[in-house]
Amino acid sequence: MKDWRYWLAEQRGTLLAFAIFIVMFVIYTSNHPAGFNANVVQTAANKGVLLAFVAMAQTLVVITAGIDLSVGMIFLLTNCLASWLVVGTPAQTALGVIAVLAAGVLCGAINGAIVIYGRLQPIVATIATGAVYYGIALLLRPFPGGSVNEDLADALTGRVLGVVPASLVVLLVIVLVVWVPFSRSVLGRAAYASGSSETAAYMSGVPIRRGKFAAYTLAGLLSAIGGLFLTFFTYTGEAAYASGNSYTLFSIAAVVLGGVSLFGGKGSAIGAIFGALAFRTIGDLLFVFDFDPLWQPLFQGGILLLAVSLGAFALFRVRNRLEWFL
Amino acid sequence: MSETTSGGISGRMPAFLRRADPAVAAAFACIVVLLLLGSLYSRSFLSPEYLLQQLKVASFLGVIATGMMLVILLGQIDLSVPWAVAVGAMMACAAAAFGPAGVALAIPFGVLCGVAIGIVNGFGVAYLRIPSMIITLATNAVAQGLMVVYTGGFSPQDSATAAMRYLATGFFIPGLPNAVIIWALIGAAMVFVLTRTGFGRAVYGIGNRERAAYLSGVDTRRVVMIAFAVSGGLSAFGGVLLAGYASKAAQSMGDAYLLPSIAAVVLGGTSILGGRGSYLGTVAGVILITLLQSILSVMQMPEAGRQIIYGVVIVAMLLLYGRAPASR
Numbered sequence: 001m002k003d004w005r006y007w008l009a010e011q012r013g014t015l016l017a018f019a020i021f022i023v024m025f026v027i028y029t030s031n032h033p034a035g036f037n038a039n040v041v042q043t044a045a046n047k048g049v050l051l052a053f054v055a056m057a058q059t060l061v062v063i064t065a066g067i068d069l070s071v072g073m074i075f076l077l078t079n080c081l082a083s084w085l086v087v088g089t090p091a092q093t094a095l096g097v098i099a100v101l102a103a104g105v106l107c108g109a110i111n112g113a114i115v116i117y118g119r120l121q122p123i124v125a126t127i128a129t130g131a132v133y134y135g136i137a138l139l140l141r142p143f144p145g146g147s148v149n150e151d152l153a154d155a156l157t158g159r160v161l162g163v164v165p166a167s168l169v170v171l172l173v174i175v176l177v178v179w180v181p182f183s184r185s186v187l188g189r190a191a192y193a194s195g196s197s198e199t200a201a202y203m204s205g206v207p208i209r210r211g212k213f214a215a216y217t218l219a220g221l222l223s224a225i226g227g228l229f230l231t232f233f234t235y236t237g238e239a240a241y242a243s244g245n246s247y248t249l250f251s252i253a254a255v256v257l258g259g260v261s262l263f264g265g266k267g268s269a270i271g272a273i274f275g276a277l278a279f280r281t282i283g284d285l286l287f288v289f290d291f292d293p294l295w296q297p298l299f300q301g302g303i304l305l306l307a308v309s310l311g312a313f314a315l316f317r318v319r320n321r322l323e324w325f326l
Numbered sequence: 327m328s329e330t331t332s333g334g335i336s337g338r339m340p341a342f343l344r345r346a347d348p349a350v351a352a353a354f355a356c357i358v359v360l361l362l363l364g365s366l367y368s369r370s371f372l373s374p375e376y377l378l379q380q381l382k383v384a385s386f387l388g389v390i391a392t393g394m395m396l397v398i399l400l401g402q403i404d405l406s407v408p409w410a411v412a413v414g415a416m417m418a419c420a421a422a423a424f425g426p427a428g429v430a431l432a433i434p435f436g437v438l439c440g441v442a443i444g445i446v447n448g449f450g451v452a453y454l455r456i457p458s459m460i461i462t463l464a465t466n467a468v469a470q471g472l473m474v475v476y477t478g479g480f481s482p483q484d485s486a487t488a489a490m491r492y493l494a495t496g497f498f499i500p501g502l503p504n505a506v507i508i509w510a511l512i513g514a515a516m517v518f519v520l521t522r523t524g525f526g527r528a529v530y531g532i533g534n535r536e537r538a539a540y541l542s543g544v545d546t547r548r549v550v551m552i553a554f555a556v557s558g559g560l561s562a563f564g565g566v567l568l569a570g571y572a573s574k575a576a577q578s579m580g581d582a583y584l585l586p587s588i589a590a591v592v593l594g595g596t597s598i599l600g601g602r603g604s605y606l607g608t609v610a611g612v613i614l615i616t617l618l619q620s621i622l623s624v625m626q627m628p629e630a631g632r633q634i635i636y637g638v639v640i641v642a643m644l645l646l647y648g649r650a651p652a653s654r
Contacts, residue, residue, distance in 0.1 A: 067459060114641060119650040121598045123403060123459060127585055128640040135633030142630070242578070249463055262457050294478060298471025305464040312454035322537055 013259015014271035020257065021278035028281050031288040038163055044284070045165035046157055046233055048277040052171055053226030054247050055254035055276040056179065056269040057108075057219040062255050064212045065195040065264025066115060066122035070130030071223045072248030074107045076239055077137040078227030083146025083237025086228070093149040101224050107133055108220015112213040130248075137239040144238035153232035167229065171273070174225060178218060179269045187214040195264025253304040254279050279303070349595025349647045353610035356643070360617045368624065378503065384616035385509035386494075386567055387586055388609070392516050393560030394587040395608045396553045399520075401533045401600025402451055402458035404557045406443055407587055409469035411580030414440045414562025415569035416473055419484040432487045433566055440562020441555050443469055448554030452547035458554075477577070486569045494570030505567060512560070517605045529553060533600030589640045590615045595647070 008015075028044070029036040054071050061068040078100050085096030107129070114125045160166050182188040190211025193201035201208050226247075231237060258275025260267025283300050286293070364371035390407060397404045404410075418436030421428045428435075443465055450461035496504045520526035528549045531539035540546045564583070569575045594611030596603025618639060622632045 114645075118641075118645050120641070120644050121650070124588060124592055124598055124644065125641065127588065128637040128644075130637070131585060131633045131640075132637035135630045135635075135637065138628075138630035138633065142628075241581070245581075249467060252460060252463060256460065262460060294475055295471075297474045298468065301464065301467030301469075301471040304467050305461075308456050308460045308464050309450065309454060312456060322540070 011268075013267055014274065017258040017271045017274035017278060021274045021281065024278050024281040024285065028285055028288060031285075033288070038159060042159055042165040044281065045168045047284070048280040049167040049171050050226055050229055050233070051247065051250055051254060051276040051280055052273045053174070053222050053229065054251040055258065055272040056174075057222035057226070058248075058251035058255050059258070059260050059267065059269045059272040060182075060191070060215040060219045060222070061122070062260050062262060063195050063264060063267065064191045064215050065198070066212070066216075067252075067262075068111060068126050068216065068219055069123060069248055070107070070111060070126040070133055071219065071251055072244035072246070073130040073133040073137065074104055074220055074223035075227045075230065075247050076244040077107065077133045077140075078104050078224040079230045080137045080140040080146070080237035080239055082228050082231035083148060084140065086148050086152070086231060088149070090149075093152055096149075097228065100228055101221060104220045104222075104224020104227065105217055106220065108217040108223070109213070111220065112216030115216065116209050116212050130244075134239065134241060134244060137244075141237045141239050144236050144240075146237040148231045148235050150235065153235065156229070157232050170229075174222070175270065175273070178222065182214070182218060183268065187211045191215040192265055196266070249304070250279060250300075251276075253300075253307060256304075257307050347595050347604060347607060350604060350607040350610055352643075352647050353594055353607060353614055357610060357614050357617060360614065360621060364617070364621045364624070367621070371621075378501075378506075380613075380616055380620055382503040382505050383620070384612050385503070385505040386564055386571070387583065387590060387616060388509040388612045389512055389567065390561050390564035390583050391587040391590040391608055391612050392512055392605075393557030395591045395594075395596055395603065395605065396516070396529065397458070397557045398588075398591050398596055398598060399529050399533045399600055399603055400550055400553055401536075402550070402554075403588070403598075404444075404447065404462050404554065404561075405459060405584065406447055406462040406466040406469065406558065407561050407584045408578070408580035409466045409473065410440045410443050410558050410561035411565035411568065411583055412473060412575065412578065413443060413469050414565030415575035415579060416477065416565075417562075418490060418566045419486055419569055419575045420476075422487045423484045429487045429489075433489060433493075433563075436566045436569075437559050437563050440565070441559040443562070444555040444558020445551065447558060448551030451554060452550035473577070480577070485574045486572075490566055490570030491573055492570070494567045505571075508567070513605060513609065520605060525549065525552070530601055533597075533602070535601075585636075585640075586615045586619075593640070593643055599650070 025044075029040060032040055034040050054075055057071045057074075058068060061071075081103050082096070082100045085099050086093055087096065111126055111129055114120055114129065115122050118125070156166050156170060158166050160169055183192075186207065187210055190201065190206045190208055191214065193204070193206045194208040194212055198208060254276035255267070255272045256262065256275070257278055258267065258271035258273070260272055260275075279300075282303055283296060286296055286299055291299075361371060370376050390411065394404055394407065414436040417439040418432045421432040421435040446465050447458070447462050450456040450465075451458045454461075493504050493508060498504050498507060520529065528539060528544045528546070531542065531544060532546050532549060536546050561580075561583075565575070565580060568579060572579075590611035591603070591608050592598055592611070593614055594603065594607030594609070596607060618636070619632070622635060627635070
């Protein structure tokens with residue numbers, strides 16, 4: 001009888017993120033000059049999906065109580081790589097897509113190897129590898145340019161059956177292919193367990209190292225899918241430092257909004273996806289209300305500050321002051 | 327602890343070498359190696375003018391890294407450095423546009439704006455218990471947003487005051503740039519605070535175990551808040567100096583200081599988990615990073631190559647001596 005309560009408690013963060021997203025999206029579309037139609041949804045979906053992929057990547061690492069400050073740079077690197085490789089005949093394009101995804105996996109695996117086997121702190125290690133990935137991106141595309149297979153790009157950023165945005169379908173497929181199997185596998189459970197309490201997980205014989213390594217590697221893969229999609233939207237590759245940085249930053253914001261605990265062991269990528277969509281919608285609210293776009297960075301920063309401060313409410317539930325200090 | 331356990335070769339070494347932190351010694355050894363490599367490339371690398379010039383460039387990073395070190399000693403991190411630097415520079419230049427009083431108050435005003443950012447960070451970390459990495463990223467975004475609104479997205483037109491330029495480029499003592507003197511003063515103050523005051527002891531205590539420090543009667547939350555405020559203030563002061571050096575402020579002028587300041591502190595042997603590290607190591611780290619940047623730019627390495635080498639060197643050095651102990 002109490003099963004649904006456990007489920008509700010477990011999914012509270014995800015449901016909250018979903019609710020925030022729905023409310024924001026209703027406000028957004030009801031004030032949009034074009035109203036609620038397939039075009040508006042498609043544009044919003046295309047913008048949101050980019051951040052959703054990067055936020056999923058960040059979730060995987062945050063679940064292990066780590067952080068990946070290089071997701072934005074992997075995103076840029078794969079974007080630049082895709083603008084070289086994802087061109088030509090269908091066979092060449094397919095090979096290019098595989099190569100780009102493999103590059104993302106490699107980047108993630110390097111992060112994982114340095115953090116887990118090199119025993120460096122994730123913050124410092126991923127800032128440093130982020131610099132390397134950005135350098136490679138800049139090497140690939142010193143100036144914005146390149147091209148992409150436009151048939152594939154249009155197919156994946158268009159609409160399925162004239163109604164559903166194709167990017168959302170891809171997002172759903174990725175969730176079903178990557179996130180669901182991972183979170184239900186032994187490795188996924190190991191990632192959660194090591195984030196919750198590494199010592200206890202180790203004592204219980206959970207394969208923590210492999211679990212964490214899988215989390216970092218898949219994070220690279222998901223960032224690469226994001227980078228691939230960026231190429232599909234823009235048709236070019238560009239190594240823009242500020243853009244990579246803001247994706248890293250926004251991915252953390254999305255993860256927090258999505259109810260994933262930054263201390264690890266709690267939350268789901270589904271929540272982070274809704275967090276990402278909600279964050280994007282909130283950012284775009286300014287446009288439908290005709291604010292000066294100059295205010296957007298401040299507005300997004302304010303929302304981020306508010307979102308992270310909300311976590312402080314948990315302090316009221318603390319009975320023993322010593323629990324302030326983890 | 328290491329004095330009692332180390333025997334053999336180290337027992338026969340001079341006392342100052344025996345007591346030296348291996349990480350600090352390694353950092354200084356790397357500096358020597360870099361200088362030797364540089365001198366193979368060009369003879370002017372060992373000339374006093376070049377070395378003094380490097381020290382001057384290093385002092386901007388040194389001031390910023392001092393604040394970063396204080397925060398890292400607590401086991402926290404300050405990712406709001408980029409825009410704290412830019413806010414300090416822009417606000418100081420902006421104040422200069424408000425008549426003689428503005429010119430006189432430009433430097434304190436810029437630093438105070440940085441302190442304000444630091445106080446928000448410190449309040450979030452100490453009282454709201456938000457992870458420092460997150461709250462400082464958020465305040466960084468807010469500071470950026472404020473500056474974008476203020477400047478309209480362009481680099482501001484106000485220029486630095488004469489006092490700022492004098493601090494950054496003048497010579498109070500002939501032959502010794504003012505920036506170096508300022509870094510030395512701030513460094514000396516930091517060493518005094520860390521080693522001779524209760525506040526410094528509390529910083530190390532909190533870095534080791536905040537619970538224990540709290541139970542020992544330290545008002546840990548106030549200490550954390552002050553440390554973040556100092557870090558914000560020093561970042562902004564670094565920005566003021568940079569604005570004086572370039573005689574104006576610019577958008578994203580602080581971006582180039584986040585990774586170097588963290589890297590300098592960590593390469594200097596300060597544990598990123600907090601509670602362990604000496605200011606001497608940070609000095610070594612700052613000089614090391616500055617020399618590395620300088621050599622790469624003298625070799626006319628393009629930006630892409632510089633970023634790659636930079637990241638690889640930091641990871642490699644950390645793998646050499648910055649690893650966490652094996653947990654089992």
